[in-house]
Amino acid sequence: EAGVTQFPSHSVIEKGQTVTLRCDPISGHDNLYWYRRVMGKEIKFLLHFVKESKQDESGMPNNRFLAERTGGTYSTLKVQPAELEDSGVYFCASSQVQGGDRGEQFFGPGTRLTVL
Amino acid sequence: LAKTTQPISMDSYEGQEVNITCSHNNIATNDYITWYQQFPSQGPRFIIQGYKTKVTNEVASLFIPADRKSSTLSLPRVSLSDTAVYYCLVGDGNFNKFYFGSGTKLNVKP
Numbered sequence: 001e002a003g004v005t006q007f008p009s010h011s012v013i014e015k016g017q018t019v020t021l022r023c024d025p026i027s028g029h030d031n032l033y034w035y036r037r038v039m040g041k042e043i044k045f046l047l048h049f050v051k052e053s054k055q056d057e058s059g060m061p062n063n064r065f066l067a068e069r070t071g072g073t074y075s076t077l078k079v080q081p082a083e084l085e086d087s088g089v090y091f092c093a094s095s096q097v098q099g100g101d102r103g104e105q106f107f108g109p110g111t112r113l114t115v116l
Numbered sequence: 117l118a119k120t121t122q123p124i125s126m127d128s129y130e131g132q133e134v135n136i137t138c139s140h141n142n143i144a145t146n147d148y149i150t151w152y153q154q155f156p157s158q159g160p161r162f163i164i165q166g167y168k169t170k171v172t173n174e175v176a177s178l179f180i181p182a183d184r185k186s187s188t189l190s191l192p193r194v195s196l197s198d199t200a201v202y203y204c205l206v207g208d209g210n211f212n213k214f215y216f217g218s219g220t221k222l223n224v225k226p
Binding site: 004033035037042043044045048056059091093104105106107108109110 | 150152157158159160161162165203213214215216217218219
């Protein structure tokens with residue numbers, strides 16, 4: 001079974017440009033999460049989708065970030081315009097159902113974003 | 117969201133048992149405790165999860181005291197490949213989001 005995949009693995013852009021990150025969750029997983037780690041800091045939650053609906057977007061830093069999950073499959077995270085402080089690693093994770101006795105989130109390898 | 121506190125780093129030798137303790141004083145009634153492992157340039161990987169008492173799987177054991185304000189991840193007989201960062205996470209019953217603390221960097225020496 002394929003795991004969570006993220007594209008691109010690395011992106012280098014200039015301040016003010018736009019970047020779109022993509023996450024493909026494990027097939028059949030309704031829950032999709034975005035996290036990020038900026039330089040030297042901890043991994044922080046950004047938002048959570050249940051299918052195509054945003055369940056919780058309390059971690060989104062500001063309105064320069066827009067996440068979508070059309071059709072409840074893959075998700076995109078757009079940063080527009082990118083700022084220097086957006087540099088970091090963006091992780092996506094997915095899980096099967098809410099609740100239950102094993103809330104394992106499967107993480108992708110991350111996208112390393114560098115804003116110059 | 118309950119926060120967690122772990123040692124920043126630990127050293128061990130191959131073949132030893134390693135115990136990493138995590139404090140989560142503000143854990144809520146419906147919170148589970150989950151441990152993840154992360155290697156450089158990879159996403160975190162699930163190790164074990166529990167609610168109370170003891171949980172054991174093929175790679176680790178998790179000990180949770182009655183008050184649930186702490187937990188201990190036990191790795192039996194570590195090898196060099198266990199060198200990684202270990203995160204203790206506390207999430208609500210719906211596992212909507214995890215709070216990642218600083219993690220514990222485990223360094224296993226030959």
